[in-house]
Amino acid sequence: MTILAAAASTALLAAGCTKGTGEAAQPEANVGTDQNWATVGGGADETSYSRLTEIGTGNVDKLGLAWSLDLPGEVTLEATPLAVDGKIFFPGSYAAVYAVDALTGKQLWKFDPETWKHNPDKMHFSFGANRGVAYENGKIFVAGLDCRLFALDAATGKQLWVTETTPAGSYNICTGAPRTFKGKVIIGNGGADFGARGFVTAFDGNTGKQVWRFYTTPGTAAENKGDPAMEAAAKTWGADFTKAGGGGGTAWNGITFDADLNRIYIGAGNAGAYDPLIRDPGSKGDNLYTSSIVAVDADTGKYVWHYQENPRDSWDYKATPNIQTATLNIDGKPRKVIMHAPTNGLFYLIDRETGKLINQPGKTTLVNWVKDIDMKTGRPNEEPNIRYETGLTEIWPGTIGGHNWQAMSYSPRTGLVYIPIQQIGARFSKRGDASENAFNVMGLLLEPIKQKDGDGHGFLVAWDPIAQKEAWRVKNDNLWNGGTLATAGGLVFQGTAEGTFNAYNAKSGERVWQFNAGLGIVGAPMSFSLNGKQYVSILVGYGGTTAAYGDFMNVGWKYGVQPRRLLTFAIGGTAKLEATPGPDMKVHAVDDPAYVINEADVVAGKQLAVSCAACHGIALQATGTPGPDLRESAIALQLDSLTQLLKTGPLMDRGMPKFDKLTDVQIRQIHAYIRAKAREQLGLRQKDNSRPGNVKL
The missing domain is CATH 2.140.10.10 (Quinoprotein alcohol dehydrogenase-like superfamily)
Incomplete structure (x- = not known):
């Protein structure tokens, strides 16, 4: 850090303190970071908390785009960028590292x-x-x-x-x-x-x-x-x-x-x-x-x-x-704690000196696998038949969890943790109860299910770790959303699957600002200061496990249509994004009327197509990322072009692996399955949502 930059940062913090956002609910010393955002969680404590206050509840309506940088060739962008001494660093989909001038948005290397x-x-x-x-x-x-x-x-x-x-x-x-x-x-x-x-x-x-x-x-x-x-x-x-x-x-x-x-x-x-x-x-x-x-x-x-x-x-x-670390005043005494919201839907407050629970974990989302936690042993008091002892278990949260890798943030000003939550169940079956959305995991059928009120939605949940209860909640339109940033200016930022970048009042949950990013967001934002001015940056690139969830996470984004970007905001920013196409839920399937489908090949191709699911969607239900919809693909329309793609790997540098171990017969079978699913979308074939037949039960 240069002397000039340090002085500017000190001035910015001092200015923020004079404005004030009220007395802090919990100790603030060394929580989060200020000028630089030098690790993915902001500070070593992983709280994703910015001590900067120039951008606050009183002026967030003046927050605007300072600059944007398009990132051609990128697909899924999950990272939180770093900002160190005037430069921003972040990885792309396959770990290519970018360095960008934080003031201008110019790529440096x-x-x-x-x-x-x-x-x-x-x-x-x-x-x-x-x-x-x-x-x-x-x-x-x-x-x-x-x-x-x-x-x-x-x-x-x-x-x-x-x-x-x-x-x-x-x-x-x-x-x-x-x-x-x-x-x-x-x-x-x-x-x-x-x-x-x-x-x-x-x-x-x-x-x-x-x-x-x-x-x-x-x-x-x-x-x-x-x-x-x-x-x-x-x-x-x-x-x-x-x-x-x-x-x-x-x-x-x-x-x-x-x-x-x-x-x-x-x-x-x-x-x-x-x-x-x-x-x-x-x-x-x-x-x-x-x-x-x-x-x-x-x-x-x-x-x-x-x-x-x-x-x-x-x-x-x-x-x-x-995993967040902090010092919390509990019952009048400072405690060194870990705050953790794992995928199982509970929130744990743990003494980081001993590893022991401090209080009874609360339920941040719909949870049906556990009654409570035994505070003497720390073990869960589990509900019956949760390990599919009868051959079938339906459990909440599902495999993507109540909270996954998307960063939660913590503000000592409010004493609250801000958690990006999902609600969806999972069915585990050993007896064949499944649809085409199921994966076969070593003989165990696994698929997402929507049955309960709130299923299929994400939520931004403000959580009190000491009271172990929800302070407020915002319901998102879609399931898979971005991580959060909390600031000393009294704000919480989060991006959404439908492409909005939002700021909320950290105390009340009221949305106080919104920006249309033009594409879904799954990463977490960060904040930094440069030359005495505070900025907020976010990567825009919907994706992750979306394809494996197929229609459950499809928001209508199309492969290669909406640009991936780095966006940076500041008070008074006036830059504009170039208009791009919005979501499109229609599958624009292509077909060759002369092609005659072999039904045996379709059955075999359905079994083989699980190899395509992580990128092109379970049952070919694409989400626009990380791969294109094969039902819309001109390459997958003809057997010879699909064979060349899989055998020779001409698109490997763009993330499409080579499948040279597939035989010509297997490729023909996958091709038949793609053609059948395309015709289903065109209304030329009856819908088949049965599970793959390769499961040994």
């Missing part, structure tokens, strides 16, 4: 890890998404989808070093943001849904050399020997669990550094496979450390404590949402 060239097989394990970069000591750190970790010169974008963070041939992938602390950079990984074993690794920020590694599930007896944390975890698994994979628990998002206690808090993901009888046969153990927050020593990676939110997870519940 771009670095592309080219995963498609270096490790193309990893493209089969996830859609293109990256949730952020890290900064420390003049370096930018980013992880590619293939889990190579890069250090870049923040001034030039030049690669300083690169290191592999996962073993060769593993199922692990990286979509999360690294974090930096004390000269180190830490990164986790995903892949639990494929049975990968979870772990996080800390590297030296200057050299890229590994400093320590902590596994979130145990390995073999030989691997665990001499490691007390792994030996303890192994006792909660059966003897044969490693035959089914690594157990999951992958830490792909929430990682928080606690400077006060010199600890790292790791949010471990769901267990894999979902069905515990497959994952851990012959056992009824808790399967540590899946679905847990684990505290480790920041210098050594040694285990300190854990709290498991879902013992023996069976529903894709995970502790991966952002």
Whole structure:
């Protein structure tokens, strides 16, 4: 930080204090950040809180667009940008890093890890998404989808070093943001849904050399020997669990550094496979450390404590949402706490010194899997038949959770946490009860369901962590929305699936400002100051897990039609966005009338098309991201052009993997299924919403 910039920041904060927004409800010292937004959560505490006050409830109506930057070739944009000393840094869909002048919006440099060239097989394990970069000591750190970790010169974008963070041939992938602390950079990984074993690794920020590694599930007896944390975890698994994979628990998002206690808090993901009888046969153990927050020593990676939110997870519940640290005055005494809203729908307030619950967790959304939490043991008092013991379980929240990776924020001014919430259920079936929306996960049929009032909607929920109750709630039109930013100016910002960027009064929930971004938003905004002026920035690029949810998350955005952008706002901003097409819910299917459908090929193609679902939609119900609607695709209209695309991979650099292991017969079958679904949309064929027939029940 330059002396001039520091002085400007101090003046801005002082000016804000004279305006005031009332006495703070909770201690404000060191919460969040001010001039720079140097990590995805703003400060190391991951509170997504800006101490800046120039933009507030009294003048937010004068907030306008300062500048915008179009990002050709990008699709899903999930990251929260960083702002450091006049530059903005962020990753694109496949971890290409951009550096932008924060005052003008001019692109300064771009670095592309080219995963498609270096490790193309990893493209089969996830859609293109990256949730952020890290900064420390003049370096930018980013992880590619293939889990190579890069250090870049923040001034030039030049690669300083690169290191592999996962073993060769593993199922692990990286979509999360690294974090930096004390000269180190830490990164986790995903892949639990494929049975990968979870772990996080800390590297030296200057050299890229590994400093320590902590596994979130145990390995073999030989691997665990001499490691007390792994030996303890192994006792909660059966003897044969490693035959089914690594157990999951992958830490792909929430990682928080606690400077006060010199600890790292790791949010471990769901267990894999979902069905515990497959994952851990012959056992009824808790399967540590899946679905847990684990505290480790920041210098050594040694285990300190854990709290498991879902013992023996069976529903894709995970502790991966952002983990916030704060000091709260509770019963007249300051307590060092963790605030956490995982996917299971509860809100946990945890003593970060001991890992023990402070109060009874509240329910932030519709929850039917648990009665309450036993405050003596910390274990959930579960409802019956939640692990599909009778062959069928319908559970809320569903697999995307009540709160997922989209960042929640916290304001000490109000004492409230602002959570982007989803409400939708999930049906887990072992007996064949399913539609075409179902995925087959190792013989377990899984699909979203809408049955209850509020299902299919997202909500912005203001939550009181001490009272464990809702302060206010705003209902969004659609299910999958963006993360939040809270500011000392008394505002909460959030983007939505339908493309509005909104500001709310942090105390009341009243919407006080809105901007049409022209495309859905899933990332979280951030705020910074430059030359004494406060700005707010947001990436615009709908996507993520939308295709896998198909029509449940379809808002009408079309692939390649609406530009992806970085938007930056300031008081008095007068820039305008170029008009672009709005949402279009019609499927503009194409057809070749001369093509004769082979019904056996359609049946076989339905089974194979699950390989297309993560990008092109379950049952081909596309959402415009991350891939186009195959029913509308001219390439998929003809068998020869589809075959060439899948066999040779001409669009790999745009995120379309090569499927050279598919046979000509299999490609013909997929083509037949696409043609059948296109004709359904055109009214030329009866609708078939039956599940794929390849499920062994």
